[in-house]
Amino acid sequence: LKVILDLTPNYKGKQKWFGINFNRTDGGQDVLKEKEAFQFWLKMGVDGLSVSGIEEVLTSAPHRVIEWQNLTKNFSGNDDPRIFIAGTAISENEEILQLLNRSDTDLFFSYYLRQILLASKPPVARSVQQSVENYIESCGKSWPSWALSGYEMGHMASSIQQHLHGLVHMMLFTLPGTPFIYYGDEIGLEDNQVHKGNAPWMLWNNSANGGFTSKPSFREAPLLNQTVQGQKSPPSLLSLFKKLSLLKIKERSLQFGEFQSVYSKGNVYGYTRVWDQSDRFLVLVNLDTQSAVVSLVDSSLPAKASIELSSNTERSEGQISLTDLHLNAGEGLLLNFPYVA
Missing domain, CATH: 3.20.20.80 (Glycosidases)
Incomplete structure (x- = not known):
């Protein structure tokens, strides 16, 4: 303290x-x-x-x-x-x-x-x-x-x-x-x-x-x-x-990791936090009152990522495709994926 x-x-x-x-x-x-x-x-x-x-x-x-x-x-x-x-x-x-x-x-x-x-x-x-x-x-x-x-x-x-x-x-x-x-x-x-x-x-x-x-x-x-x-x-x-x-x-990536915006369309914003060889994090926030579908294709991102945490309590755990990702209204979604040499 x-x-x-x-x-x-x-x-x-x-x-x-x-x-x-x-x-x-x-x-x-x-x-x-x-x-x-x-x-x-x-x-x-x-x-x-x-x-x-x-x-x-x-x-x-x-x-x-x-x-x-x-x-x-x-x-x-x-x-x-x-x-x-x-x-x-x-x-x-x-x-x-x-x-x-x-x-x-x-x-x-x-x-x-x-x-x-x-x-x-x-x-x-x-x-x-x-x-x-x-x-x-x-x-x-x-x-x-x-x-x-x-x-x-x-x-x-x-x-x-x-x-x-x-x-x-x-x-x-x-x-x-x-x-x-x-x-x-x-x-x-x-x-x-x-x-x-x-x-x-x-x-x-x-x-x-x-x-x-x-x-x-x-x-x-x-x-x-x-x-x-x-x-x-x-x-x-x-x-x-x-x-x-x-x-x-x-998580070191959330403490010290580099920040980079990776998605910005409509009312959905996404960014990554990356530190050395630690797990990477992808954050997606849907600022709208309506649901949204996101397709993320980037050389720095994998095809799938694991759900770490969501502000939507009905979101189930597991892996999710980044090319066809559905976000609920007002949802903040935290995904992680491993470092690959």
Whole structure:
């Protein structure tokens, strides 16, 4: 378990850095004492630091971000690496790419993938391909990251069409880089859940209190299928999430593998992940509300591949032909095939 601490001073406000001009020389530029806070927590042993609203800092003083990055590196060792994460909630993808190029941090958090999938309904495969490839190329030597939801945007289930939920998790865990998962997205938690707080609670069971307290906390007990208890047994979104998590940890191709788009027609997008002599993975996502038939003919691909995992719970295991492949509406399909010398 690694602990990354978010030290954004006004993380829920419109001005996350209180509008401070870091170029001032009268002492006002250091009023937040963020460097002292960084040093304190790094000395305490946290594995990394995260700040959002990075565009506010880059606008007035880009050198400040470099100082934070260097400060974090000074606490890093070969056996104890520390990372610095910068983030933004900006919704325009072109602006996100510009910030990515200017930030030069270990990891850059944004809602880039969210904007791709919300650009049109259903998303067009060619547009998705171009946007994904542009982002990976813009990352350069930086490690990519992907996110659909967070405290600024809310939960995935409240903005992404339901038939795409499993597919979205499939993309998050199979695209190169690090997936960011907002609490509750693994069970389809919605922002409009009736509760007494400002954000929905993670629901453990369908009791009147959601599993948190002995006092009733909801006007109505939550539905069982929206709780952790109700999704422990497959088929469920939580079950798919767990399987994808384990594959991400286990398979080198999904961790470090080269990425290549291999199919982009209509609303179906496909890409491969390949690492050395490890098993190869082919990912196909049907972003449409209708089923689709795909024919994949490429020198880098075999005639058949084995089904590793599907967001469609009715999909049976076994081998499948790549020249006559049927995808259900909203299906994310993960296939594997062996390395051949």
